[in-house]
Amino acid sequence: xxxxxxxxxQGSRSDLLAMTAALVHRGPDGHGFYEEPERRVxxxxxxxxxxxxxxxxxxxxxEDKTVAVVFNGEIYNHEDLxxxxxxxxxxxxxxxxxxxxxxxxxxxxxxxxxxxxNGMFAFAIYDRSRERLFLARxxxxxxxxxxxxxxxxxxxxxxxxxxxxxxxxxxxLDRLALQKFFAYGYFPAPHTLFLGARKxxxxxQLVYNxxxxxxxxxxxxxxxxxxxxxxxxxxxTDLIEELRALLSxxxxxxxxxxxxxxxxxxxxxxxxxxxxxxxxxxxSDDIKSFTIGFTEPSFDESLYAREVATEFHTRHHVQTLDLxxxxxxxxxxxxxxxxxxxxxxxxxxxxxxxxxxEHVTVALSGDGxxxxxxxYDPFAALWPASCYERFVPWxxxxxxxxxxxxxxxxxGNMSFDFKLRRSLTGLSYAKALWNPVWMAPVEPELIKELFxxxxxxxxxxxxxxxxxxxxxxxxxxxxxxxxFTNLYLQDNILTKVDRATMLNSLExxxxxxxxxxxxxxxxxxxxxxxxxxQRKYLLKKAMAGILPPTILKRRKKGFGIPxxxxxxxxxxxxxxxxxxxxxxxxxxxxxxxHRNGAADHRYFLWSWLSLQTFLAGPRSATPxxxxx
Numbered sequence: 001x002x003x004x005x006x007x008x009x010q011g012s013r014s015d016l017l018a019m020t021a022a023l024v025h026r027g028p029d030g031h032g033f034y035e036e037p038e039r040r041v042x043x044x045x046x047x048x049x050x051x052x053x054x055x056x057x058x059x060x061x062x063e064d065k066t067v068a069v070v071f072n073g074e075i076y077n078h079e080d081l082x083x084x085x086x087x088x089x090x091x092x093x094x095x096x097x098x099x100x101x102x103x104x105x106x107x108x109x110x111x112x113x114x115x116x117x118n119g120m121f122a123f124a125i126y127d128r129s130r131e132r133l134f135l136a137r138x139x140x141x142x143x144x145x146x147x148x149x150x151x152x153x154x155x156x157x158x159x160x161x162x163x164x165x166x167x168x169x170x171x172x173l174d175r176l177a178l179q180k181f182f183a184y185g186y187f188p189a190p191h192t193l194f195l196g197a198r199k200x201x202x203x204x205q206l207v208y209n210x211x212x213x214x215x216x217x218x219x220x221x222x223x224x225x226x227x228x229x230x231x232x233x234x235x236x237t238d239l240i241e242e243l244r245a246l247l248s249x250x251x252x253x254x255x256x257x258x259x260x261x262x263x264x265x266x267x268x269x270x271x272x273x274x275x276x277x278x279x280x281x282x283x284s285d286d287i288k289s290f291t292i293g294f295t296e297p298s299f300d301e302s303l304y305a306r307e308v309a310t311e312f313h314t315r316h317h318v319q320t321l322d323l324x325x326x327x328x329x330x331x332x333x334x335x336x337x338x339x340x341x342x343x344x345x346x347x348x349x350x351x352x353x354x355x356x357x358e359h360v361t362v363a364l365s366g367d368g369x370x371x372x373x374x375x376y377d378p379f380a381a382l383w384p385a386s387c388y389e390r391f392v393p394w395x396x397x398x399x400x401x402x403x404x405x406x407x408x409x410x411x412g413n414m415s416f417d418f419k420l421r422r423s424l425t426g427l428s429y430a431k432a433l434w435n436p437v438w439m440a441p442v443e444p445e446l447i448k449e450l451f452x453x454x455x456x457x458x459x460x461x462x463x464x465x466x467x468x469x470x471x472x473x474x475x476x477x478x479x480x481x482x483x484f485t486n487l488y489l490q491d492n493i494l495t496k497v498d499r500a501t502m503l504n505s506l507e508x509x510x511x512x513x514x515x516x517x518x519x520x521x522x523x524x525x526x527x528x529x530x531x532x533x534q535r536k537y538l539l540k541k542a543m544a545g546i547l548p549p550t551i552l553k554r555r556k557k558g559f560g561i562p563x564x565x566x567x568x569x570x571x572x573x574x575x576x577x578x579x580x581x582x583x584x585x586x587x588x589x590x591x592x593x594h595r596n597g598a599a600d601h602r603y604f605l606w607s608w609l610s611l612q613t614f615l616a617g618p619r620s621a622t623p624x625x626x627x628x
Contacts, residue, residue: 002026002027002045002046002047002048002058002070002071002072002073002158003020003023003024003025003026003027003045003046003072003157003158003159003162003502004023004043004044004045004046004058004070004071004072004122004123004124004156004157004158005019005020005023005043005044005045005070005155005156005157005158005162005163006041006042006043006044006070006124006126006133006155006156006157007019007042007153007154007155007156007166007168008039008040008041008042008133008153008154008155008208008210009040009150009152009153009154009168010040010152010153010168011040011042011153011155011166011167011168013033013035013042015042015165015166015167016033016035016042016043016044017033017044018165018166019044019155019157019162019163019165019166020033020044020045020046020162022157022159022161022162022165023044023046023157023158023159023162024046025502025503025504025505026046026048026072026158026159026502026505027045027046027047027048027505028046028048028505029047029048029049030046030047030049030057031044031045031046031047032044032045032047032057032058032059032070033045033059034059034068034126039131039210041126041210043059043068043070043124043126044070045058045059045070048361048505048507049258049259050074050257050258050259050361050362050507056094056097056099058070058071058099059126060097060099060100060102060103061103062103062104062107063091063093065128066127066128066129067103067106067107067125067126067127067128068103068125068126068128069099069102069103069106069123069124069125069126070123070124071099071102071121071122071123071124072121072122072123072143072145072158073119073120073121073122073123073138073142073143074098074119074120074121074254074256074507074509075098075101075102075117075118075119075121076118076119076253076254076256076514077116077117077118077119077253078096078097078098078101078119079096081101081105081116081117082096082100082101085101085104085105085108088108090104090107090108092104098119102121102123102125103125105117106125106127106134111134111205111207112220113136114136114138114205114220114221115220115221117138118253118514118515118516119138120138120140120142120143120509120510120513121136121137121138121142121143122135122136122137122138122143122144122145122158122200123135123136124156131209131210131211132207132208132209132210133154133156133207133208133210134205134206134207135147135156135200135205135206135207135208136200136204136205136206136220137200137201137202137203137204137205138202138203139202139203139221139223139513139515139518140202140203140223140368140489140490140494140510140513141189141201141202141203141490141491141494142202142494142498142510142513143158143498144158144159144199144338144495144498145157145158145199145200146158146159146160146162146163146192146197146198146199146200147163147197147198147200147206148163148166148168148169148170148196148197148198149198149208149215150168150196151213152213153168154208154213154215155168155169159338160192160193160194160197160199160338160339161338161339163197164194164197169194169196169197170194170195170196170197171194171195171196172194172195172196173193173194173195173579173580174191174192174193174194174195175451175580176191176459177191177192177193178193178451178579178580178611179447179451179455179459179460180460181193181340181342181607181611182342182440182441182442182447182450182604182607183436183440183441183442183444183447183460183461184342184436184439184440184461184487184491184492185341185342185343185439185440185441185492185603185607186341186342186343186491186492186495187199187339187340187491188463188487188491189201189202189490189491192339193339193340193614200217201219201490202490203219203220203221203222203223204217204218204219204220205217205218205219205220206218222486223482223485223486223518223522224470224471224482224522225471225474225478225481225482225522225523225526226522226523234525236528236538236541239524239528239538240538240541240542242520243520243538243539243542244542246514246516246517246520247273247274247277247511247517247542248277248280248281249514249516249517250511250512250514250516250517251274251277251278251281251364251511252277252281253514254364254509254511254514255278255281255282257361257362259360259361259362260288260359260360260361260362261288261360261361261362261363261364262287262288262289262290262356262359262360262362262363262364263275263278263287263288263289263290263314263363263364263365264289264290264291264352264356264363264364264365264366264508265289265290265291265305265308265309265314265316266291266301266304266305266366266559267291267301267302267303267304267305267306267307267308267551267554268301268304268366268551268554268556268557269369269536269539269540269543269547269551269552270366270367270369270370270375270512270539271305271308271365271366272308272543272547272551273366273369273539273542273543273546273547274364274365274366274511275287275289275308275309275312275314276312276543276546276547278364279312279313279314285313285315287312287314287315288314288315288316288317288359288360289305289308289309289314289315289316289317290316290317290318290352290355290356290359290360290363291305291306291309291316291317291318291319291352292318292319292320292321292348292351292352292355293305293318293319293320293321294320294321294322294323294326294348295320295321295322295323296323296562299323299557299560299561299562301557302318302320304550304551304554305318306318307548307550307551308547308548308551311547311548317355317356317359319351319355321351323561323562326347326348326351326561327347327561327566327570329347329350329351330347330566330570330571330609331571331613333346333347333350333500333503334346334609334610334613334614335613335614335616335617336503337499337610337614338499339495339614340607340610340611340613340614341492341495341496341499341610342441342492342603342606342607342610343492343493343496344560344561344563344602344603344606345496345558345559345560345561346496346499346500347561348559348560348561349496349497349500349501349559350500350503350504352500353500353501353503353504353506353508354504356504356506357504357505357506360506361505361506361507362506362507362508362509363501363506363507363508363509364508364509364511365497365508365509365510365511366510366511366512367489367493367494367497367508367510367512367513368489368493368510368511368512368513368518369512369536369539370484370536370556371481371484371485371488371489371493372481372485372512372517372518372521372529373521373529373535373536373537373538373539374477374480374481374526374529374530374535374536375535375536375556376484376535376556377414377419377556378434378435378438378480379477379480379530379535380533380535381423381438382476382477382480385423385426385427385434386431386476388427389427389431397424397427397428400424401421401424401425401428404417404420404421404424405421405599407420407421409564409597409599409600410564411562411564411565414557414558414560417600418564418600421600422438423438425437425438425443426438428443428445429443429444429457430457431468431476432461432464432465432468432469433457433461433464433465435464435480435483435484435488436461436464436483436487439488440603441603441604441606441607441608442603442604442607444457444460444461447460449583449586450582450583450586450587451581451582451583452581452582452583463487464483464487467479467482467483467486467487468482468483470482475526477526477529477530478526481526481529494510497510524538535556540552563602563603563606564594564600564602567594567595567602567605567606567609568594568595568597569595571609574588574591574605575608575609575612575613576588576591577612579611579612579615587608590604590605590608591605
């Protein structure tokens with residue numbers, strides 16, 4: 001796991017050093033640079049040593065110094081690829097570096113290289129003989145990759161803030177991207193906060209021609225749901241056995257490491273299933289599990305995690321925190337994020353990552369399980385929402401929203417009043433917008449007020465609408481799966497986890513995003529994901545008799561914090577400065593209504609605070625959070 005950066009064209013060594021220095025937290029174990037002044041090529045790398053610690057320095061070259069790579073991530077099938085490449089005549093100088101597989105893989109397969117990789121990655125390959133840069137990002141975008149292109153100029157980096165340290169990158173705020181940020185709570189690729197920067201989407205690759213300055217990008221993979229194989233009706237028992245085998249294989253691939261490794265354990269079915277596979281593969285006594293607990297019961301999952309850890313006899317580590325003290329981390333965490341993020345669970349994710357890094361360098365995670373197996377609350381809301389839309393007249397719906405607004409505001413985790421208001425808000429729009437609006441910091445009608453201008457739904461939510469309309473044959477459950485897997489997972493969940501872990505120099509590995517396991521889920525009919533109100537149906541069936549019944553039957557809690565309560569007095573003085581001519585009075589009214597208890601604007605206020613804190617610049621010190 002590392003940080004990469006580089007550029008072609010205008011710029012100097014000092015720019016390269018500044019860009020690379022911004023990535024120290026991603027790679028505290030070493031650095032590497034390459035400069036070719038006659039061609040104006042500069043490459044930089046920061047290393048977090050995980051595999052082949054002695055020989056894995058970058059940039060890494062082939063034998064005749066014509067191909068070099070800087071790489072961030074892990075290639076889980078690198079041993080298989082190494083054997084194929086060795087048989088084809090390639091000579092490896094390292095013992096087991098996955099980075100060198102990329103160098104020789106590019107020589108052998110060229111631009112088809114990403115299709116052969118099973119892993120998480122963002123890399124840039126400099127091809128001296130063909131005078132080109134080749135960049136690629138893993139299927140789901142687990143590892144970030146930003147770039148900027150101009151006349152006789154191209155730059156890339158693992159983080160937006162590193163890219164922005166190059167003086168040629170236009171840092172003017174992108175108004176449409178800002179509007180999308182408040183519509184989604186994150187920046188959907190390729191959008192970023194800055195006009196001069198782009199985010200390469202997951203599953204995409206890019207070529208920059210050093211001679212002509214041309215930039216071309218293409219998609220080598222996309223998540224899409226497929227028809228059942230040969231039109232057959234698969235047997236549930238066969239699917240259960242296949243899922244168990246694929247999960248075990250995915251875990252096995254992610255256990256490769258030359259440094260200490262553990263697991264994030266929430267006590268939910270995703271992380272618990274991974275732990276069960278780990279225990280079978282390497283023995284319980286060799287497993288370190290990590291959980292963050294909270295003193296407030298409605299936000300605490302540590303008892304479930306402890307139950308699973310006890311079941312499998314892991315070396316379990318729990319840090320219990322007082323959320324009142326944890327809130328002191330808000331300005332620190334938000335100021336160090338690489339881009340604004342509307343997901344408040346970044347705070348507990350950061351705390352878990354920091355605690356875990358005290359013991360290990362790599363942690364397995366259950367990210368992707370909710371998206372692939374229909375684990376989120378909206379899946380349970382689809383049928384009643386469809387009935388509501390069909391039978392409730394619009395005038396009655398408006399009255400229902402007004403009545404819901406009269407309910408007392410609760411500070412609990414996913415309280416009834418909160419879910420009711422969010423549900424009714426989404427139902428004010430077309431079906432294609434239900435999922436993004438249910439998750440949004442601000443609904444479309446109010447974004448118009450925030451930005452002083454009329455905005456059309458297809459402009460704000462073009463990405464979500466495109467996914468919804470892509471395959472008319474899909475039912476509402478499958479379309480919701482497509483939204484969460486292609487958009488929410490990539491640009492929110494994986495972004496949050498990457499930033500929280502890498503701020504603590506910790507590598508996180510998402511087991512459920514293994515190529516083979518994902519392809520299984522792509523062809524799995526949705527009746528095996530969501531059935532009769534039960535989410536993650538097949539996964540729970542596969543884990544029956546393996547996990548404790550209390551874990552299989554428990555309701556999803558989520559990684560929450562008492563955000564509504566915190567924002568009533570944090571920060572002491574709300575930030576109200578307009579951003580790109582936003583409506584200062586409207587923003588001020590949201591703060592007033594929230595703080596006097598008249599309304600619940602938690603997600604907008606958090607997103608606004610995240611944006612303002614990012615624009616104010618990073619803070620250097622991280623205060624201690626007092627354990628209970």
